[in-house]
Amino acid sequence: MHLPSSIHDRLVFLIGWCVSLILVVLTIVVLRISKDALMQSHTARASATVRTVSMAVSHDLYLIGESEKEVDDYLATFISGFIHDRGESTRYMIVLDNRLIVRAHTDIQQYGMELKDDYSIAAVTSREPLVHIFNHESYGWVIEVTSQLGDISPIHGALRLGIDATELRSAIQQTTLVVLLIFGSAILIIIFLVSRISRSATRKLRRTAEFIESFDPLASSPVVLPESDDEIGLVNKQFTQLQERFIRSRFDLESTNRNLMHTEKLAALGRMAAGVAHAINNPLLGLKNCVQLLKYDDDREENLKLLSDGIDRIEDTVSSLLGTSRKRVVENDMFNANECARNVVTLLGHRLSKQKIIMSLNLDSDLPEVSGDRLGFEEVLLNLGMNSLDAVAGPGTIHISTVRNGNKVEIHVDDSGSGVNEELREKMFEPFFTTKDVGQGTGLGLYVSREICASMGGDILYTESSFGGARFTILLPIT
16 A cells, blocks of 8 residues: 655544544444344344233133134134234234144135244244344345243144334434444544644644755854744754754864865975075075176176066065965955966975976966965965975976866876876875875875865866876866
């Protein structure tokens, strides 16, 4: 049996079935009790009647004696008078002797016949009155009661009295109809009440579901659900508390992510300290040379220009260092990815020359600007560059390229290192996952980089590089 899908329909269906089954059983029991009571009442009256009649007939036959003619005349007269007095309620009367011969009958054509049916045999042999109801082929439904005439009767037979059962059947039918109407109405009323109560409960559940559906995971305050003293109110209260815990957890997670990003910046700062020192030392060396030339050379204008350029390079390097190391308020800027790539190459210059790694750039000159966190994007490039340096280790190649692809800017970082094993690729962007030795990495670089790109509406993808190592592709949307 396929149950309805909604809780309301299920409650009405199941409770309706259970109540209906119980009421049907009660209906059958009540009908049986009512029928038995009616039958007992009618059969008791019929039994009392046949006993009274049999006693009177036995007494009169005892007084008459054993003269067959007088007995038959008396019985014929008695039956005629009895049927006349009782009217239509008595269908027939039969007087049998102990040989099952009809000595008197309502139908005079039955006189002298021998009746060997079960009813006749039981009437003569049973000491107690017998009652049974059946559909007579001539008289219809009758209640037949029997009684022996007793030992004082000269014919030692029995009396069979058939009483009309129409009244009994009519009473049984009326009682059945009344009981069915009562219990049928009770079923309808109960189903109606169950439906109303169920609909009230499910309406509250549906309202709760609508509030839950409207909950925004990014909201700063929980959705307020209606209060009540029942179980649904308890569910609403628990969901409100769950929202509050969820919002607090989201704020804590965002704070943790910010701290992780700053931690990774500090770790990257330590790894690139040598590169920064190299980027500052070279201009300083040039500045010293210019100062010496100014003492002996008359071309002051050219030397002053060289001094100014060197100071600008040192200022840019220090600005990049400070922007990378400190916590900052993220602001959306319009920037060009090509410029960011050149800045990162400058910061990595010392390690590139030390490890004898060739850094090549293939930058799209028509690359459009993108909107987002410029310093954050440079940090992503720096992380990927540092990872490539660690992966190549010795002499090798790192290649950075930019290209426009539809409504996105793609920045590719390729290296000739060993790449990432296929079984580790699914975990490489998880926090604190690293393949480096202990103390060599925090395991946060790729995770933080993906978070920064996601905050700008972009992403980072990994594929195998044509240089034999890894290729990381940064995707940023064009505003």
